[in-house]
Amino acid sequence: MLIAQLSDLHVQPPGVLAYGVVDTNPFVERAFKAVVALDPKPDVVLLTGDLTDLGTDAEYDALGGLIRRHLGLPVYLIPGNHDRREGIKARLGHLPGVAADPRFVQYVIEDLPVRLVMLDSIVPEQGHGELCAERLAFLERALAAAPQQPALVALHHPPFLTGIAHMDEVSLRNPDAFEAVIRRHPQVERILCGHAHRPIVVRFGGSLAQVAPSVAHQVTLDLRPDGPATFNFEPPAFLLHHWRPEGKLVTHQVYVGEFAGPHPFDMDEG
Numbered sequence: 001m002l003i004a005q006l007s008d009l010h011v012q013p014p015g016v017l018a019y020g021v022v023d024t025n026p027f028v029e030r031a032f033k034a035v036v037a038l039d040p041k042p043d044v045v046l047l048t049g050d051l052t053d054l055g056t057d058a059e060y061d062a063l064g065g066l067i068r069r070h071l072g073l074p075v076y077l078i079p080g081n082h083d084r085r086e087g088i089k090a091r092l093g094h095l096p097g098v099a100a101d102p103r104f105v106q107y108v109i110e111d112l113p114v115r116l117v118m119l120d121s122i123v124p125e126q127g128h129g130e131l132c133a134e135r136l137a138f139l140e141r142a143l144a145a146a147p148q149q150p151a152l153v154a155l156h157h158p159p160f161l162t163g164i165a166h167m168d169e170v171s172l173r174n175p176d177a178f179e180a181v182i183r184r185h186p187q188v189e190r191i192l193c194g195h196a197h198r199p200i201v202v203r204f205g206g207s208l209a210q211v212a213p214s215v216a217h218q219v220t221l222d223l224r225p226d227g228p229a230t231f232n233f234e235p236p237a238f239l240l241h242h243w244r245p246e247g248k249l250v251t252h253q254v255y256v257g258e259f260a261g262p263h264p265f266d267m268d269e270g
């Protein structure tokens, strides 16, 4: 099974530029087209938050239109700090799981070879994330319900410090409580995050936590303790998680763009 994870779309009303610079919708369109052009095609698509830039109904409508026009695959999404639960539920409530919980946008997808536990880590109007007691209890229940079945846990905020100062100021606030739950459930193959707009991996709770790059703008790699908050246009990318028949989750980073090749390796033969 192939799972495409796209993150930090920051969709806007058509023609509006994020930070006055990024025209995110064409980036999203190119990423969606790259996903469906893959052969074999992914089975499902995960959108790990910051679906829109400001959380307006118009932006959710724009995202809904992009999904309808370009994707044609099952889509499972979670909110990011730029999103609004009310907007997601109002405009994208037809997508699976979105309406499952009356308060949060969180749910479990059971009918795939790998269970998907989709977690809502946002705090309204705040950049940082948090898993309150209610959400941690949901996670605990979800994982305890099928201890033998491999699971992926998705949440927008990385539950660890990345070393990028301005992102760490808005990370998940209670990573230890989250890590304790993960540690109790060794069937968790991977924790899938967004938010940091860069590819980052760390060992976490006996599993692996992984941040997907953005399909639009990237956060500048800057590990200085006082590094300013900046972004750049390194190549947009998404993650392709391949659940293999031998029971391993193998993850590829897929760059979105036009690149020379493919060239055969056997040019000098004959």
Ligand SMILES: [Fe+2]
Pocket: 008, 010, 049, 050, 080, 195, 196, 197
């Ligand atoms: Fe983002």
Ligand SMILES: [Fe+2]
Pocket: 049, 050, 080, 081, 082, 156, 194, 195, 196
């Ligand atoms: Fe974010």
